[in-house]
Amino acid sequence: MVVNKFLIKAMNIETGGILIALLTESDAQKLDLNIGDRVLIKKGRKEITAILDIAKSSRTLAKGKVGLFQEALKHLNAKSTDQVSIHFAGKPKSLQYIKEKLHGKQLSGKELHQIIDDITNDRLTDIEKTAFVMGGYMNGFSVKETVAMTKAMVETGEQLKFNGIVLDKHCIGGVPNNRTTMIVGPIIAAAGLIMPKTSSRAITSPAGTADTMECLARVELPKNKIEKVIKKCGVALVHGGSVNLAPADDKIIEIERPLAIDAEGQLLASVMAKKHSVGAKIVLIDIPMGPSTKAKNRSDANKLKKKFVMLGKALGIKVKVIVTDGSQPIGNGVGPLLEAKDVITILKNEDHAPTDLKEKSLKMAGILLELSKKVKKGKGYHRAKYLLESGLAWQKMQEIIKMQGPQKMPSLGKYSFNVKAHRKGKVKAIDNLTIAKLARTCGAPFDKGTGLFIYKKKKDKVEEGEILFTLYAESKDKLNLAKKILIDQEAYLIK
C-alpha cells in the first residue's frame, strides 16, 4: 500500500489560468501517474483537479512534496504546510459529450450542465475546452441547448437578488468604443431604478466595459460589496467574473479571446446568463449592424433578435432588441483609457463630447425608462436627456466610483503616431476590424492607456495630410507592429 500523503510546496508561479501540480518523477511513478495526467488533489473535503508536471531536480521539489502553482493553491484554499492526498482522476464525463457535440449531436440539459460544471471547476484542459467551444462555434447550438447552457451557467455560479423592478442592458459588440453602459447606467440610477449591470472584459474588441470602467474605479468586487453598491446607487459598473456570476462564461471567454472568435449560441448564453444571475426582468439588447459586426445585414440582425426574445421568454425575462448603426466606431477613443475619457466628457456635458455616443445612450436610456413604466411612452428620451444634462447622471457616476473604489487614471501610451489622410476627399467608410486590430496591436485592452483616438468620422471632409487618428502604445515594439498593419490594410476609405 502506497502512503498517499504529500506536503504542499507553494511554487509561486502564476499560469494565468490552468491549475498545475508538480511531483518528483519517483513519487509520480509510485502513484502510477504520468506527465500531463489529470490528478485529483484532496485536502480534507476540499478537492481540485490539476494537470501534472514533473520536477526534474530535488532542488525544485523534494520527494514527498507536491508543488502547487499559484492558481491551484488558491482554488484548494491551501498553504505550504498543508497535507494533501493525490489520486489519478479519470477523464471527466463531459469529454464524451464534447466529442458528441463535435459530431453534431444536440446535447441534453444534463450533458450541458456536466460540461459547464466541469469548466466551472477547472476539470478540463485547454485542448478539451477549445474542442467544446469549436463544437459550438462550428455546429451551432439550438435554442433548447442555449437555454440549458444559460441555466447551467447561472446554476454553477452565484446569484444576486434585489427587490423591485430590475433592468439590464447589453450590446453584442463588434463596434469599437460604443461605451453606452457607462452613460445609460448612471442615467437609470439617477431615475431611481435598479440596473445591476455586470460586464465582461474584451473578447475580440480593444476594450470591454469592465476594462474601461477599471480606469476609473475598481471593478473586481466581492459579491456583498456589489450588492451594497447597487442597493445604495441603483447601478454598479463591475466585472462579472470576479463575483462568480456565471463563472463558466468567463472561462469560455478565455478560450475565445486568443482566437478572437465569438460563437453565436455561446454569445446568447453568455449574455443572458449574466442577466439571469442578477435577477434582471427587463433587458435591452443592442445589435449593431454593419460589415464588421455579427449582424452583417437586416436578416442576420432579425434572426439574432428572434433568438434573444425566445431565450428571454424561456428564462422569464422581457427582452427588447434594437438594431443600431454598427458601420463605424461610436465615440472617439478606442482602448480602455481613451474610451473612459469619452464617457466622462459626455457625463460632464463638455463641449467636445462625442455626440454619436451621447445620442445613442440617451435613446437607449429612454427605452429602458419607458419599459420600466417609470416614464410614459414617448417621453423616455426627454427624461433621459434631462437626467444627463442636469448633471444628475454625472453625480451618480461619481457616487458609483466612490463606492466601488476610485482608481488613479492610467496615463496615455508613451509612444504615439499620427495616421494621416493620403488624399483630399470625404470619409466614405471606416473599417471597424482594422481599427480594432490596430488598437489591440498597440496593447489594448491590457495596456490601459493604449489604443487610438479618432478625429474624423464618416461623411467628414478631409484635406491631404490631415490627421485621421492617433495611435498610442506603451512600447516601440507594439507601435511598430501596429504601423506595419497600416502598410497592408486601409482603416479609412476616402473618396
Add this chain to the structure above:
Amino acid sequence: MVVNKFLIKAMNIETGGILIALLTESDAQKLDLNIGDRVLIKKGRKEITAILDIAKSSRTLAKGKVGLFQEALKHLNAKSTDQVSIHFAGKPKSLQYIKEKLHGKQLSGKELHQIIDDITNDRLTDIEKTAFVMGGYMNGFSVKETVAMTKAMVETGEQLKFNGIVLDKHCIGGVPNNRTTMIVGPIIAAAGLIMPKTSSRAITSPAGTADTMECLARVELPKNKIEKVIKKCGVALVHGGSVNLAPADDKIIEIERPLAIDAEGQLLASVMAKKHSVGAKIVLIDIPMGPSTKAKNRSDANKLKKKFVMLGKALGIKVKVIVTDGSQPIGNGVGPLLEAKDVITILKNEDHAPTDLKEKSLKMAGILLELSKKVKKGKGYHRAKYLLESGLAWQKMQEIIKMQGPQKMPSLGKYSFNVKAHRKGKVKAIDNLTIAKLARTCGAPFDKGTGLFIYKKKKDKVEEGEILFTLYAESKDKLNLAKKILIDQEAYLIK
C-alpha cells in the same frame, strides 16, 4: 532604454510539451509583457517562442533572470549560465489562416505551410493548435489542401534517402492489436527489400506500433542510427517523432490524443508525410472496415481508398489499398506488452500464436513482395509464408532488436481481473471501442504491461462463467475504473 539581458535559470520542471518561460512581475512590467503573452527568447542566433508565466516570489526567481522550463531549455539548447534577450512576439501569422479554416475557407499551400511551420516550431498554444485541428476535423480538408499539408509536413522535418526500391505499409487503425507491421517488416527484410517503416504512438488505440516495439527494443533513435539499422537490416521499427520526420504530425497527434479523435484530412496527410519523408515509392494501406473503425461500410472504405490513391499520385507514390475485416480485435493481446507477446509467438512459430494476425500479415507481406516485382504475381503469399515459417523473419527481427538496442521486457500489470461470460452461447460480436476503452482505462499505452488478453473471438462457443478476457493494470484504481465501465457497457455480444 530597457536593458534586455537575462540570465537563464533552469526551473527543472517538465510540462510534457508546451514551452514555458518565467519572469518576475517587475521584469515583465519593464518589458511591457503580460501573463500568457507569447515571448521570443533569443540566444545568439537561436530563438524560441514561449508562453510567459509569472514568478510571484524572489525565492522562485530573482530579478534579471528568466526561468525556463525543461522543454524551453532543450529547444533553445541552453544552460543555466547563458544569457538571453526577451521580446514581445506578435501573434503568429498562421492564426489568421486558422480562423479562415474555421470559417470553411480552403487554405492555400503557402498558408498551410505557415501553419505547419508554426506548429513544428512550437509557436502556437494548445488553444490555437486545437482550433486548427478542429477546423480540419469539422470542415474537412480538400485533396489539394491535404497534398499541401503533407508536403509542408515533409519539408519542415528531416528526410531519409535510400538506394533501391523503398516499400512501406500503413494501417489506418481502429482495430485493437492488429500489429502486422512487426511481422510484415521482418518478412520483407528477410526478402532483402527495404522498408524504412516509422511508426506513430497510439492516438485513440491502447497501443501503436512504436509503443509495442518499445517493449522489445529502443524506438527513439537518432536519424543516423535509423539509417544504419535500415541499411544493415532492410527494416527499422522505430518511432518517427524522435527523428523529426514530419514532426508537425506528432505535435498534431498530441492534440488529438486527449480528445480521441482522428480527422480524415489530417489522417491522410499524417500517413503519407511519414512515407514521403522516408522516400517510399510503393505503399500498402490497410483500411479495416467495421462498426468501430473509420470505414463503417464499403462506401466509406472506397472513398478513403480513392483519396489515398489520389494523394499518392500527387506525391509520386504508388499506393495499393486493401479493405480488411475490422469487426473485432486481430490477435489476442491488447496493450503494448500483450501485443508484443503475440508478435513474438508468430515470429517464433509457436503453437498458440494467433492465427488471424498471422494470416493477415502473410497476405500483406505477399502483396508487397509482388508489388516490388521481387516475386511473381500470385506467388507472394507463399513466399511470405516460407520466410516466416523457416524462421528467417524471426532471425531478422532479432537482428533489428539488437541494432536498435534491446529493452528488458516490461512485466505484466500486477493487478488482474477475469471477465466471464454471463451466459452460454456463441460470440456474435466484440465491441472494439469497449475493448480499447477498457485497455486504455487499465493504463495502456502508458503503462506498458497493462491492457487485456482475449480468449474468445467471434463465432467461438462459450459456457456460462467461462473467461472471455483478462484485464491487467498497474494500480487498483485504474483496474477499478475499468471494472466500472463493464457495468454500463458490454464488450461481448453472446447469443
